[in-house]
Amino acid sequence: MNNQIIQFIAQQASNALTKSMQNKTHASPTPATRVETLEEALERIYPTGKIEPKEAEAISKDITQAIISTTDDSIATACIPCSLGHFSTSVGLLNEAIRFKKDGITSNEILDRIAQVLQEQNALERIDLAPIKIQNLVGWERDLAQGALDQSRSVRHTLENIENIEELAELAANTDRYYRNLSRAWFTQKIKGAVKKSQVEAKKPSK
Numbered sequence: 001m002n003n004q005i006i007q008f009i010a011q012q013a014s015n016a017l018t019k020s021m022q023n024k025t026h027a028s029p030t031p032a033t034r035v036e037t038l039e040e041a042l043e044r045i046y047p048t049g050k051i052e053p054k055e056a057e058a059i060s061k062d063i064t065q066a067i068i069s070t071t072d073d074s075i076a077t078a079c080i081p082c083s084l085g086h087f088s089t090s091v092g093l094l095n096e097a098i099r100f101k102k103d104g105i106t107s108n109e110i111l112d113r114i115a116q117v118l119q120e121q122n123a124l125e126r127i128d129l130a131p132i133k134i135q136n137l138v139g140w141e142r143d144l145a146q147g148a149l150d151q152s153r154s155v156r157h158t159l160e161n162i163e164n165i166e167e168l169a170e171l172a173a174n175t176d177r178y179y180r181n182l183s184r185a186w187f188t189q190k191i192k193g194a195v196k197k198s199q200v201e202a203k204k205p206s207k
Contacts, residue, residue, distance in 0.1 A: 079133045080141060080186050083148040086124040087179040090117045090155065094172035101165045110168070114159050121156045125149060140189050144182065151178050 097113040104110075129149040137145055158171050 079128055079137065079145050080148070080182075082128040083124055083145070083152075084179070084183055084186065086120045086128065086152075087148070087175065087182065090120045091172070091176045091179050093117045093120070094168070094175055098165075098169055098172055101169070105162065105165050105168065114162065114168075118156060118159055121152045124152050125156075140185075144185060144189075148182060151175075151182075 093113045093116050097110045100107050100109040129145060129152065134142060134145045134149065155171065155175055158167070162168055162171070
């Protein structure tokens with residue numbers, strides 16, 4: 001390859017490099033990624049002038065305190081019916097344990113079922129009957145929930161100090177009786193509420 005060809009190639013490469021550099025110089029710079037501030041996010045979601053001052057204050061408190069609120073209806077649904085479920089399971093386990101009474105209170109069959117009942121009642125007290133759920137209930141639902149919590153603690157404490165089959169049999173009978181009463185009370189109140197609501201709706205004038 002002669003010197004003229006080499007010079008020509010070098011010149012063309014130099015021109016291409018110069019043109020590329022010029023294009024980069026005149027091109028618009030790529031905007032940097034910008035993180036939206038809390039104030040801007042609030043303004044975007046809740047534009048100024050479109051909500052009342054009281055609503056804005058409530059929104060601010062909710063964000064600041066990070067409180068997750070739940071309606072009374074959903075709390076009632078999650079609280080008492082699940083309590084019935086836990087007590088129902090515990091009653092079944094206690095009745096099964098009594099079947100092995102001939103083997104003695106230290107029988108593995110009995111001890112394993114006692115452990116399962118303790119698990120049921122612990123879960124009931126820590127989750128379904130947590131203080132915040134009872135606190136947000138009103139009227140008869142709150143009374144039933146508090147009663148269920150007290151009964152659950154009683155069952156648990158009795159099992160933790162159980163000494164003989166007679167005590168276990170008595171606890172099984174008492175727990176069964178309480179479960180039936182709780183179930184009757186809850187269903188009775190829910191049905192009365194549903195009937196009352198239907199009567200009120202029926203009395204409303206048609207549009």
